[in-house]
Amino acid sequence: MRRPAEGGASVIECAAALALAAATFASSSSALILGSRLARAVEVRGELLGAARGAMEAELGSPCRPVDVCPAAYRCSVSREGLALAGLERVVARAVDDATGEAEELRTLRRLPACGG
Amino acid sequence: MASAFEAVVALALTGSIAAVAVANLAATVRLGAAAGALARDTLALRQLEDLVDRAGARAGAGPSPRPPVASATPESVVLVADLDGDGRVDDGSAETTALEIRRDRTSASLRLRLGRQTMTMVAYERASLSLDVLDRRGERTRAEWAALISLAIEAPPRGSRRLLFALPAASVPGEPSGPSVR
Numbered sequence: 001m002r003r004p005a006e007g008g009a010s011v012i013e014c015a016a017a018l019a020l021a022a023a024t025f026a027s028s029s030s031a032l033i034l035g036s037r038l039a040r041a042v043e044v045r046g047e048l049l050g051a052a053r054g055a056m057e058a059e060l061g062s063p064c065r066p067v068d069v070c071p072a073a074y075r076c077s078v079s080r081e082g083l084a085l086a087g088l089e090r091v092v093a094r095a096v097d098d099a100t101g102e103a104e105e106l107r108t109l110r111r112l113p114a115c116g117g
Numbered sequence: 118m119a120s121a122f123e124a125v126v127a128l129a130l131t132g133s134i135a136a137v138a139v140a141n142l143a144a145t146v147r148l149g150a151a152a153g154a155l156a157r158d159t160l161a162l163r164q165l166e167d168l169v170d171r172a173g174a175r176a177g178a179g180p181s182p183r184p185p186v187a188s189a190t191p192e193s194v195v196l197v198a199d200l201d202g203d204g205r206v207d208d209g210s211a212e213t214t215a216l217e218i219r220r221d222r223t224s225a226s227l228r229l230r231l232g233r234q235t236m237t238m239v240a241y242e243r244a245s246l247s248l249d250v251l252d253r254r255g256e257r258t259r260a261e262w263a264a265l266i267s268l269a270i271e272a273p274p275r276g277s278r279r280l281l282f283a284l285p286a287a288s289v290p291g292e293p294s295g296p297s298v299r
Contacts, residue, residue, distance in 0.1 A: 021134050028141050032148060039152045046159045053166070054281050061265030061283030062255035069279050111286060115253070 048095050048104040051076055056093035056106045064115035073098050087112050158239070162280070165238040168229055169266070169282045172196050172214035177288030180204070185288045186263040189250040192218045194266055209233045216266070218246045227268065244272035253289065264289045 054069040055076040061067075070076035075096045082089045088109050096103045176185030179199025187197040187206070195215045197206040206212045215230040226240035250263035266282040 018130070025134075025137050025141060028145075032141065032144050035148050035152070039148065039155060042152075042159070043155055046155075046162075050162070050278070050280075054279065057281035057283045058255070058265065060286075061281060062251055062253050063286075065254045065256075067251060067255040067265070067267075067281065069281060071278070113253070113286065 044097060044100065044102065045104075047071065048074070048097055048102060051095035052093050052104040052106045055095060056091065056108065059091055059093060060108070060110060063110075063113035070095070082112070083109070161239045165227070165229070166280070166282070168231075168238075169214075169216065172231075173266070173282055173284045175200065176214070176284060182290060184261040184263070184290055185284050186250060186260040186266070187213075189248070189260040189263060189266075191247045191249065194248050194250060194260075194263075207232075216248060216268070218248060220246075239270075241270070241272040244270065246270055253286075261290065 051069075051071055051074045054071075055066075055078050058067040058069050059078045059080075066078065075098060077094050079092045079094075080089050081092075089112050090107065090109055092105060092107050094103060094105045173185065173196060175198045176196040177183050177198060180202045181199070181204065183197065183199060183206075185196055185198070187195045189195075193215055195213060197214075198212050199206055200210075200212050201207075210232045213230070213232060217228045217230055217235075219226050219228060224240055224242050225244045225246045227238050227246055228235050229238050247269045249257060249267040249269070250260060251265040251267060252258035252262045253264045255265070264284055264286070266284070268280040268282075270278045270280070272278075
């Protein structure tokens with residue numbers, strides 16, 4: 001016949017083991033969630049850079065009527081600013097993630113395009 | 118009786134803990150695979166951008182004016198430059214850089230050919246890749262008027278993407294009056 005003290009000890013041991021298991025799984029789940037958030041953040045950043053790069057390349061290659069290449073869920077804009085230097089302008093391509101508001105910006109200098117009338 | 122009940126409870130607890138552990142492990146493996154694929158894809162695209170931008174920067178170079186794009190089809194775009202100034206473009210050297218698409222029944226890949234060397238830059242399962250060239254007005258055109266190279270990627274589950282590679286304005290002949298191809 002089991003003594004009361006033995007029963008109490010086994011309940012405590014069982015509770016401790018369960019608590020340990022719960023803590024282990026909680027921490028590994030947290031690590032998983034953080035990992036997936038990090039992977040998603042890297043993916044979003046890469047897509048944002050790709051969107052800004054696409055806008056910049058479209059502006060540089062087809063300055064007379066740039067191709068619209070902005071992916072869905074992003075807003076892309078290109079601004080041009082003439083410089084005092086002979087025939088040069090600064091081009092800034094910017095992409096903004098509609099969901100998070102994060103932005104990526106690329107800048108370069110180019111010769112002023114001659115697009116005719 | 119009590120010990121049988123305890124054994125059942127212990128088995129149920131062990132089973133639950135094991136199920137959670139297996140689910141956690143499976144999620145870890147999936148996350149690791151997704152992160153690895155993301156890293157590979159991102160690196161491959163950045164490498165592709167860098168290599169094509171470098172090739173585009175020198176395309177058309179040489180003592181005599183020459184269009185930077187020698188030929189363009191949905192499967193291939195060839196960039197040329199007369200780097201040694203001998204008046205001709207050598208197919209087997211760095212004077213020729215080609216973007217080439219290869220397809221088979223299950224996958225599509227984009228290869229970059231530098232002279233005689235070819236490397237696969239990106240490959241996708243159940244995907245569709247196509248190349249196009251655009252003029253300075255953003256319209257499809259012939260190789261000699263190309264100012265912008267477009268690579269369309271349709272690859273599930275990421276959907277469609279489009280990569281553009283601008284050619285330096287100085288190397289693109291003429292104004293945007295070239296004939297468009299629609």
